[in-house]
Amino acid sequence: MAASDAEIMLSYRGISKRYANQLALDGVSLDCPEAATTVLIGPSGCGKSTLLRLAAGLIQPDVGEVQFEGAPLSTGNLRSARLRMGYMIQEGGLFPHLGVRANVELMARELGWSASRRRDRLAELAELVQLPAALLDRFPLELSGGQRQRAALMRALMLDPDLILLDEPLGALDPMIRVELQRELAAIFQRLHKTVLMVTHDLAEAVFFGDQLVLLRAGRIVQQGPAQALLQAPAEPFVAEFVNAQREPQRMLTEAGQGLSAPVC
Ligand code: ADP
Ligand code: MG
Secondary structure, eight states: OOGGGSOEEEEEEEEEEEETTEEEEEEEEEEEETTOEEEEEOSTTSSHHHHHHHHTTSSOOSEEEEEETTEEOOTTTHHHHHTTEEEEBTTBOOOTTSOHHHHHHHHHHHTTOOHHHHHHHHHHHHHHHTOOGGGGGSOGGGSOHHHHHHHHHHHHHTTOOSEEEEESTTTTSOHHHHHHHHHHHHHHHHHTTOEEEEEOSOHHHHHHHOSEEEEEETTEEEEEEOHHHHHHSOSSHHHHHHHHHHTHHHHHHHHTTOOOSSOOO
């Protein structure tokens, strides 16, 4: 389905957001269509995480409005909207004083899920992200970075959310697991028709996941659209610079006479 025909699940309307004297977002409007994956990319500090925090209702815009299924997010509907979102913050954000199981189950317990339903869902998710069951009883600090990240993913997916907000979800994984989990996740999103808004600093990952890519710079959207458009028809020099910077390792190999036959992205 073309993005323009789809229902819009999440919509940012003319958002500006300032932290103290730092302007983080400057007039951002963006629609995230249902059952599609939107990927936010751009240099560190350009406002990617701020967009996710706004969707999750952790912060409010100074100007503009965030809409969830057409209704502005407000104190009245935030809790019900939030229960339909799975949010994985950058670095995972697991509570250090709770074991993995308790972290993942937290909201399900609060919602009164039975022990057997929680156990079944946990087992399903552990298999999905390939976290050995023995690790569920450890504390986050007793896990490797990659294991922590997989546990955080489990927590974000626990309630089978309609909207999944992922802030650099695969950042701490080693390359082999990363590629495997990328494939698994993409298959899940597609199979379950999930609406996903994901942040990554890795262009190849953005291309892999994104039905739509959104490139930000200093709080503004520079270009948005399918990956092909960003790669082949950059809207301004910055887009080409950003793309080329990520191709640098391949260029170095090519110059050294060891070029890969397939392009990096
Ligand atoms: P990104 O995720 O793209 O790296 P962020 O959305 O986290 O960027 O931050 C956007 C800008 O806002 C950055 O300049 C950052 O330093 C600033 N910023 C983010 N959070 C805060 C905060 N809590 N207080 C002050 N400045 C912040
Ligand atoms: Mg960030």
